[in-house]
Amino acid sequence: MNIPMPREQLERVVRQVVRQRFAERLMAGEPQLSAAYGPNLVVNISARHMHIRQDDLERLFGAGAELTVYRWLYQPGEFAAEQTVTVFGPRRRAIENVRILGPARQFTQLEISFTDAVALGIDVPCRPSGKIEGTPGCLVVGPKGSIQMEQGVIRAERHVHMSPSDADGYGFEDGQYVKVGVESDCAATFERVLCRVDPKFLLEVHVDTDEGNACNLVGATSVELSA
């Protein structure tokens, strides 16, 4: 006899599978978790990660070190590197397994959530990537050495990458703030989402783990981008 599983129990099993996978990927230092809604709009949760200058990379991983591809990201040419570091806040609280994103950049920057900032004891401002003037630093430890970042620890301001034709389609401009609405059992609208327009960008929203968790993005049924 085939006794049907009660709907609630079934839903729980499905959620269990989705969330376990999510949890495992987070624990493995997976830098991005995808959710695609419709043919074009993709929303990714950016887990904590680091961007790095070549000289800092060599201080942490040894002379001549290069970033190697762990997984390609959605934006063309961007990748999660095999290389990870441990970061320390004041009072020596640490977060291990922070993944570096490649390729190497002109600045070294650590992007963490507010939850991470509380855990580390770092006062983290919300900034667009690259706007690191006056931000706090922290100690970063790699297998071959450590660096004391003087600045560059930020909570990344939520943003949406898009091409000029996507921007035309939505009627948005580079630098404009737009909204992202997430439909779920914990529905929310993120009000200040920075538009970043560049011919090489694919249409993709980036939120951090706090934001993804707050609106249950992993369990979301739809997402909308609006002015």
Place this chain on the structure above:
Amino acid sequence: MNIPMPREQLERVVRQVVRQRFAERLMAGEPQLSAAYGPNLVVNISARHMHIRQDDLERLFGAGAELTVYRWLYQPGEFAAEQTVTVFGPRRRAIENVRILGPARQFTQLEISFTDAVALGIDVPCRPSGKIEGTPGCLVVGPKGSIQMEQGVIRAERHVHMSPSDADGYGFEDGQYVKVGVESDCAATFERVLCRVDPKFLLEVHVDTDEGNACNLVGATSVELSA
């Protein structure tokens, strides 16, 4: 000579103080962090906490144990108890220092954030307090014993407590879903906020730490409740 501090630096110092206090209170297992906006509307972040039946309390803290007041909460008669527990998810991951809220209730319930759920490895559904049918359980350890909860681990659905006269003022009804808008550098609107109307309630919104962190509630400049 009195050299004025640059505005950015000043703001950082203020944020540092606010956030350090926030972090210290979270680390101390403080169950609620307040932010008042205007004469009436209060928004509190509910950190992870537990409600408990008297018999479970005695299993954890010994025969005849009673909850004692650590700090009174905003809702009349409710308090954070001096008693805290350690909770374990599958694979024995633990969160220590989870505070019990008093008085004792008719059901034992653990309220955690999605971030906590990922850390513990528990699949947590979003539920109004008390609706724990079919939810997962977990192991809870106290100083004198432990209990295996069969159910009752939830992510509390965001909600707003209000009196009938507050409800009249807003035009809301008990059980209705309303919106809470938070103005900050990470502004967000929470779309599904459950109205709970009772003559003994004071006007107070409860969000969890993920939601508070997602919208930088601690640094918010205003909050608005709307239909």
